[in-house]
Amino acid sequence: MPRFAANLTMMYNEHTFLERFAAAARDGFKAVEFLFPYDFRAGELKSRLDASGLTQALFNAPPGDWAGGERGLAALPGREDEFRRSIDTALGYARELGNRKLHVMAGIAPKGQPREKLRDIYLKNLAYAAQTAQAGQITIVIEPINTRDMPGYFLNRQDDAQAICAEVGAPNLKVQFDCYHCQIVEGDLATKLKRDMAGIGHIQIAGVPERHEPDIGELNYPYLFDLIDSLGYDGYIGCEYRPRAATSAGLGWLRPYLDAAR
Template identity: 75%
Template sequence: MPRFAANLSMMYTEHAFPDRFAAAAHDGFEAVEYLFPYEYTPEELKARLDAAGLTQVLFNTQPGDWANGERGIASLPGREDEFRRSIDQALAYARVLGNRKLHVMAGIVASPELRAAQRETYLKNLAFAAQAAQAEGVTILIEPINPRDMPGYLLNRQDDAHAICKEIGAPNLQVQFDCYHCQIVEGDLSVKLERDMSGIGHIQIAGVPGRNEPDRGELNYPWLFERIDALGYTGWIGCEYRPRTTASAGLGWIRPYMPAR
């Protein structure tokens, strides 16, 4: 039976961020994820988690200057010191929150001729992050993201992500499999899941093409959930989608999978 985590960066946006924890718990979620926690202290977030009885399963390291278009700094030459500080910061949050998985965003390729240099920087930084996180019992995740939503992003394909993980060889470096991104770039999700499941550390879902609830669109999610279960995945599945109206109103699809209340 799949276990679902509400993504509080996309869901429950009708509430102020600190109030989204209680809203998710009220709807039956037992876990949450989100993009970036850094506007709040880890103690503030931990208090919200505990009050709602929730498990924190995932967040991202600092992305750089998000407002000005940066989407991660791991592949940006010359930003290595900043990247290392971001790993230290994320691990400090993870200790307080009990979070065991961190997504490291790769960044935007500045120009085609710089791709090779950025990939080299990316691998070096990921190796550092994995080593630092291993001592904390934390897994580092990398995620292929589709170029329609994030033009120029360094990492787009599942096979490339798994090749990077194998090249680095760290036991706590895995791939974040977002069904929405994979469908847009590659399709053939069930084959990709079967091929790569041993290296997948987290799964996320959304309807395609609208990135709304996973109850309409190109993907047959009930069938995919059966395949994910059959392949032995026992981790959380992040609901990283934008509700068509409110999060609560759009949860009819999840009721068969929710624990009895």
Template identity: 85%
Template sequence: MPRFAANLTMMYNEHAFLDRFAAAAQDGFKAVEFLFPYDFRADEIKARLDASSLTQALFNAPPGDWAGGERGIASLPGREDEFRRGIDTALDYARVIGNRKLHVMAGLIGADQPRAKHREVYLSNLAHAARAAQAEGITVVIEPINTRDMPGFFLTRQDEAQAVCAEVGAPNLKVQFDCYHCQIVEGDLALKLKRDMAGIGHIQIAGVPERHEPDTGELNYPYLLELIDSLGYDGYIGCEYRPRAGTSAGLGWLKPYLNANR
């Protein structure tokens, strides 16, 4: 049966961040993920995980100036030293928190910027990140993101992401398959999951198009989750969605899976 991780950046916003861990555990989650831990000490987060018997599934490497609109720096020429320092910081956190997957965001590119140069920098930075993470037993994941939500994002397609991983050639570099983003950009999720599962390191879900609970919208998640299970995926599935109302009140879709895992 699929195993789910609550995304504490989007879910449980009724609570202060450090209180979201207990709220997720109370609702039956065994794992969590979030975007960034860096506003808190790693030992503070670890204490909340341990107190609620939760596993940390994933978090993101530093993305540059997030508040200023940056969405990752891995493909940005001239930011290589900053990127490497960010990977060091992320791995320092991961050693304490205990997660074994780290998401590295590519960043934004303008229409007038040289894509080939960005790709060259991206490949080099990912190779460095994968080498550094491999020593810690950590998998680096890259995520194609739709440009409706994130205009100008460098990486948008599953086949492109798989090609990047193949070119870097690191065994611990894989693709983060977000069903929400893939449906908006490409569709045909089932065939892409079948085609690419060997190269998928993490999966996320949300309803399309509103990014609410996965029991709303145009995707048939019961079918997709059964397919993912049948393909042998044994990682956590991140629930990266914005609840329609209260987080706990919207978890009716999850209860059959929790009951089956008891």
């Protein structure tokens, strides 16, 4: 039976951020994820999780200057010290929130830099992150992201992400399989899920192409949920989509799964 986590960055925007935890719990979610926690004290977020009986499923390490267009640090030359500090910050939050999965973003590839140089930096930084996270039993995940939504992002394909994880060789480094991004870049999701499930650490969903609820668009999510179950995935599936209107009103797709879980 699939287990779903509400993405509080994209969902429940009709509420202030701290109010979104309770709203998600009222709708039946048992877990949440979001992009970044760093505008709030970890203790404040933990109190919201506990008050609503929620598990923190995932968040991202600091991405650099997000407002300035940066989308991660891990593949950027000359930013290694900043990257290591960002991992230390993220792991401090993860420990307090009880979060076991941390998404590390690669970043926008700088123009004029050889890809092999960036890849070497990326692998070394990921090795550091995985080694540092291992003592806390935290899994580092990397996510291929489509270049329509994030032009120039360093990592775009599932096979490349799996190869990078294999080359680093850390048992707690895995791939974040976002169905939305994968469909836009590659398609053939079922085959890739079957091929790569052993190396997948987190799954996310959204309708394609508009990134709305997973009940509209190109993907047959009921089929994919059954497949994911059959492949033995027991983590949360992150609902990283933009609701068409009010979040709660658009959760008809979720209710059959909540009813079955009861």
